[in-house]
Structure formats: C-alpha cells, structure tokens
Amino acid sequence: MIVRLHLDKDDELAQHLTNRLNSPLDWPEGGDLDTEHVARIAAAAACEVSYDHAANGHLVDLFAALPLPDTSEGREFWTSLSLAGGDAASNIDPGNAGGPFFDRLLDGNETGIAGRVLSFLEELNDDEHNAVADVIGAALDLLGGARYLGKLWLRDAETTAWHVVLASRRQYDTAEDRERFLQAWRNA
Known part of the structure; x- marks a missing residue:
C-alpha cells in the first residue's frame, strides 16, 4: 500500500491512521477499501505534508x-x-x-x-x-x-x-x- 511505504510507525500520520482512523499500517489484509477510508487516508496524508511543503x-x-x-x-x-x-x-x-x-x-x-x-x-x-x-x-x-x-x-x-x-x-x-x-x- 502506498501510504505504508512512506510511513514511520512513530510519525504523526502513522499515529493518526492507527489511533484516530483505526487503520493498521498493514491494512487491508484481504479486506476491501471503502470510499470513506480512502478519503480519510488521502486527507490525512495531505494534511501531514501540506504545511511543511507549503x-x-x-x-x-x-x-x-x-x-x-x-x-x-x-x-x-x-x-x-x-x-x-x-x-x-x-x-x-x-x-x-x-x-x-x-x-x-x-x-x-x-x-x-x-x-x-x-x-x-x-x-x-x-x-x-x-x-x-x-x-x-x-x-x-x-x-x-x-x-x-x-x-x-x-x-x-x-x-x-x-x-x-x-x-x-x-x-x-x-x-x-x-x-x-x-x-x-x-x-x-
């Protein structure tokens, strides 16, 4: 999964995904993605990098x-x-x-x-x-x-x-x- 490739388990995005969105970093293992999860992951990723990059x-x-x-x-x-x-x-x-x-x-x-x-x-x-x-x-x-x-x-x-x-x-x-x-x- 693309998000997992760029995450350090201790960084803020990883913690947001695991703690706030209840999405383990190796998720989904055989599970289906739904639109809500994809949107939340995309929003979290955008927020994580946007401030630094901007x-x-x-x-x-x-x-x-x-x-x-x-x-x-x-x-x-x-x-x-x-x-x-x-x-x-x-x-x-x-x-x-x-x-x-x-x-x-x-x-x-x-x-x-x-x-x-x-x-x-x-x-x-x-x-x-x-x-x-x-x-x-x-x-x-x-x-x-x-x-x-x-x-x-x-x-x-x-x-x-x-x-x-x-x-x-x-x-x-x-x-x-x-x-x-x-x-x-x-x-x-």
Missing part, C-alpha cells in the same frame, strides 16, 4: 521573486545585497550557499535553507537590515516604496523560515509527547 514552497517563491544569480541583473543584485548585509549576507549568498542551494529541499534537507535565512536575519544589525530591505525592495520593483517592500519580503522570509523549522521539530513528536502536552494543559 512553507518550503513559499520560501522558494520568495527567492524566485529576486533576480536570478546567473544573470547580469542577478550578479549586480547579489553583490549589492552582500555589501548591504555585510557578513550576514554570506548565509544566503548563492556563491557561498554551497552550490545547489534549493536542490537540498528535494533531497530532504528541509530546514537547511530555513536555518540559513534565520541566521542571515539574526546577524543583521539595524542599519544592515534597512540597507538589505532597500536592495530587495528595489529589485522587487512592484509598487514603489522599496524599503517597505523589502521589509515585507524580509518579514515574510523570516516567518516562513520559522514555520519550516518549527514544523520539522514536530515530526519527532510521538503520541506520548502529544498526550503529555495535553495532560499538562489539562492540569494547569
């Missing part, structure tokens, strides 16, 4: 809005960003990011890019933050107000990267961890 996809989309590194406009942009962001910019600079920066998402390193974005933003001082916002906003060139647009891009990148990092932490939660959490709140 956050990572959005992070990629944010970078896709910037000039491409292998163009003359991109080289100028990334040079300007490096000058504006100082040492912090090395966290996301295409030449320093280790080659296939976004290919790592496909290889399962979903927090690597998010971690670099968060490190980049954390290391910027206020002046560098404003200068980086100016560079990014000017490159977006949507509605004017370069600094404002750049700050929106930075804020969105930070929040999205945080979502990726937080979601990756949750993948190690077990049913016992969730029950301990719920019980702690019940007892508070």
